Amino acid sequence: MTKRHVSLPADAEAGLRAFIDEVDERLASEExxxxxxxxxxxxxxxxxxxxxxxQAGDPVSPAARVRLQGYDPCNATLESxxxxxxxxETYERSKHLQWLWRQFDATPMAxxxxxxxxxxxxxxxxxxxxxxxxxxxxxxxxFSYGHNISVGDNxxxxxxxxxxxxxxxxxxxxxxxxxxxxxxxxDHDVVDQTEVRNFHTRIEDDARVTYDAMVRAGCVVGxxxxxxxxxxxxxxxxxHHVAVGMPARSVKVKPGxxxxxxxxxxxxxxxxxxxREIPYELPDDLDRFDEFGRHVGDVVTPHREP
Numbered sequence: 001m002t003k004r005h006v007s008l009p010a011d012a013e014a015g016l017r018a019f020i021d022e023v024d025e026r027l028a029s030e031e032x033x034x035x036x037x038x039x040x041x042x043x044x045x046x047x048x049x050x051x052x053x054x055q056a057g058d059p060v061s062p063a064a065r066v067r068l069q070g071y072d073p074c075n076a077t078l079e080s081x082x083x084x085x086x087x088x089e090t091y092e093r094s095k096h097l098q099w100l101w102r103q104f105d106a107t108p109m110a111x112x113x114x115x116x117x118x119x120x121x122x123x124x125x126x127x128x129x130x131x132x133x134x135x136x137x138x139x140x141x142x143f144s145y146g147h148n149i150s151v152g153d154n155x156x157x158x159x160x161x162x163x164x165x166x167x168x169x170x171x172x173x174x175x176x177x178x179x180x181x182x183x184x185x186x187d188h189d190v191v192d193q194t195e196v197r198n199f200h201t202r203i204e205d206d207a208r209v210t211y212d213a214m215v216r217a218g219c220v221v222g223x224x225x226x227x228x229x230x231x232x233x234x235x236x237x238x239x240h241h242v243a244v245g246m247p248a249r250s251v252k253v254k255p256g257x258x259x260x261x262x263x264x265x266x267x268x269x270x271x272x273x274x275x276r277e278i279p280y281e282l283p284d285d286l287d288r289f290d291e292f293g294r295h296v297g298d299v300v301t302p303h304r305e306p
Contacts, residue, residue: 024122037073040100044109073096091147097146100123149169156176159180161178162183166186167278181215185199199273200218201216201219201276204225205223206224219237230246236269241264
């Protein structure tokens with residue numbers, strides 16, 4: 001798609017660059033990440049004066065106190081914080097950066113595309129395992145941890161994409177993930193949904209995953225392939241193929257790549273998930289929690305009508 005170049009007025013550009021550089025330098029320093037995140041959010045939400053009055057002992061309403069405390073990621077919890085198998089030490093910093101990412105997206109500045117793309121790219125350099133050059137991430141993108149994501153150069157991730165990196169997620173260069181795409185790296189057991197398996201999911205160079213599609217954990221979307229809108233990928237999409245449907249099947253090879261693409265007989269995608277499982281062990285002293293209110297060790301049995 002051909003786009004035109006757009007630039008900000010010089011004064012706006014200078015202000016945005018100064019702000020991004022300052023946050024980047026502070027996150028790269030030995031300063032507490034919690035303190036950096038709180039300072040940035042106090043300023044972005046224009047609550048610096050209210051925060052300082054509260055810290056000086058001025059009375060505030062319960063709602064104001066919750067709001068001001070909430071800028072500090074140490075006073076917040078995220079869903080992924082409850083995942084039993086995560087690396088606690090790595091997750092601590094990731095959580096702080098993810099909190100900044102999510103709260104930034106709630107500010108009006110998140111709709112200033114030039115500024116927001118650069119701010120998220122800077123955060124990705126601190127949060128992701130690898131963030132390539134010219135990475136463009138739009139509004140509403142979420143992830144489990146962030147630190148298990150690797151992305152190549154010149155990749156675009158559009159609005160409201162979910163990148164589940166509970167396992168491991170690798171996205172190549174020059175990829176495009178359209179609005180509403182969900183890419184998973186973990187699965188739940190069919191019988192006991194509290195049992196989780198993690199996998200390595202890959203989207204290879206030049207692949208496109210289009211609007212509202214889903215890629216299941218442990219699948220590979222091959223080089224230069226296309227996943228059609230609202231497709232559900234449950235196996236590997238071969239390089240240069242176009243896969244559509246629920247479940248997705250290969251319906252053709254991209255024009256001009258017939259000599260390079262491997263044939264797929266009836267279009268069914270081969271599932272090689274088991275080869276890409278990432279094993280883990282839970283600590284012996286884990287304080288287990290079942291959100292469904294069952295006791296640990298309970299057998300889950302199917303419901304049958306009398």
